[in-house]
Amino acid sequence: MNRKTEILIGSLVVAVILVFLGIKIFGVSFDRDMVLQKIDEAIEKKDVKYLKDHIEVRGENKELSEKVIEEIVEELEDISVYSLSEYKDDSDTNIYIKKKGKENIIFDKYTIVLKPYDLTISQNIEGTKVFIDDNEVGKFKNDKDFVYKNLMPGKHIVKIAYKDEYVNIEKEEEIMAFNMDNGNEIYLSLELEGRYITVESNIEEATLYIDGKDTEINIYNEYRFGPIDEKKKMNISAKAKIDGKEYESEKINVGDTDYNHFELYIDYEEPMSRQELLREVDNLIDGYETGLVNAINYNSYSYLDGYIEYGSPFMKAQKKLISNLYEKGTTEDLLSYNITDVTSVSDNILSVTVEESHMIYFEGETKKEVNNKWNYTVVNIDDELFIRDIKAAK
Secondary structure, eight states: OOHHHHHHHHHHHHHHHHHHHHHHHHHHHHHHHHHHHHHHHHHHHTOHHHHTTTEEETTOOSOOOHHHHHHHHHHHTTOOGGGSOBOOTTOOBSEEEEEEEEETTTEEEEEEEEOOEEEEEEOSSTTOEEEETTEEEEEOOTTOOEEEEEEOSEEEEEEEEEEOSSOEEEEEEEEEEOOSSBOOEEEEEOOOOOEEEEEEESSTTOEEEETTEEEEEEOSSOEEEEEEOTTOOOEEEEEEEETTEEEEOOOEEGGGOSOOEEEEOOOOOOOOOHHHHHHHHHHHHHHHHHHHHHHHHHTOGGGGTTTBOTTOHHHHHHHHHHHHHHHHTOEEEEEEEEEEEEEEEETTEEEEEEEEEEEEEETTTEEEEEEEEEEEEEEEETTEEEEEEEEEOO
16 A cells, blocks of 8 residues: 555545544534424425424324325424424423434434324213214213313314204314414314203193103203204193193194293193082082072072083973972972082092971961982082082982
8 A cells, every 4th residue: 555545545534533523523503403404494395295204293103194294384384493492301392303313324313293182172062972083082971071182283173963853963163283382282162053942831740742752851840951953843742641641731833933932831720629629519509508499489590500500401400390389389498408428429420418408388378397318419510510410318
């Protein structure tokens, strides 16, 4: 080896050593600036292919799609990567840079790291389902907000949907999961637009019926029902079963009105108590006994109006009796009466036993005390008592 060759080889060795030392001494700044400049240029040029290898999501191993990279690049256009801080274990920032191996063998590789987001959604209907990018991810429970963790950065379509036999409603909104601030929470409020109605009834046992089907919802106290479709034609009514008999309110089609409050009245009155019944029977018999004496004495059936069932055979018989006795000159005085028994024959018929004492005055100034025991058939018509017939008691 000649002297010239030795000098050349020595110079190359020195050069390599100097380059190596330069990289060691100035490499941090040199590598970082060069790589970040290249990333900046790639962002400016929207070089998705290059950036795909220089953008990642913290804690995620899967590669970001080109579509997501494009969305993120749009957000990064006004940001210089030189301004981003390097990764530290206690860093709270949503975007930072970090070293990740080597690039071109000798240079440090830098990547932009994005943190995933926690999405909190609030809405107004229990049981509503949540979809993110057409994938069902859960539903609202226990009247709490829905939280979806580790949402990937980028654009997403968030949809909430509620469906049952009365309504099918949904709402969606596009969000961009990206921000430069500290804190990775995203809050989204979505309100489903459905119609609500309030219903109530006057009967304690009443339940809500929709299109003839029992919802098993008691509406004695005001009840808020919904949501229902704004345009849905739906018949509502109240039904109650009392003592084995079913009662129903009128049917209302809620689609035919803009009103949202409905009083579903059931035409029903509580049956009289035994005490009330006996009092009504006593009033009936007292009115009849007094009225019959006056009707005979003054030849006027009007004294018996309201005590005898209208149009009954007994009514005709009483009119004939009054007329016959008056023609004979017979009059009466009521001495006493006593109700000895009241028995229910059916839902609306009673048998009433009465002991009576009258003084009968015949023409010619003769008189006679007459004592009788009768069985009165009493009928309940629209909650009013009337005498239907009288027969001698055995």
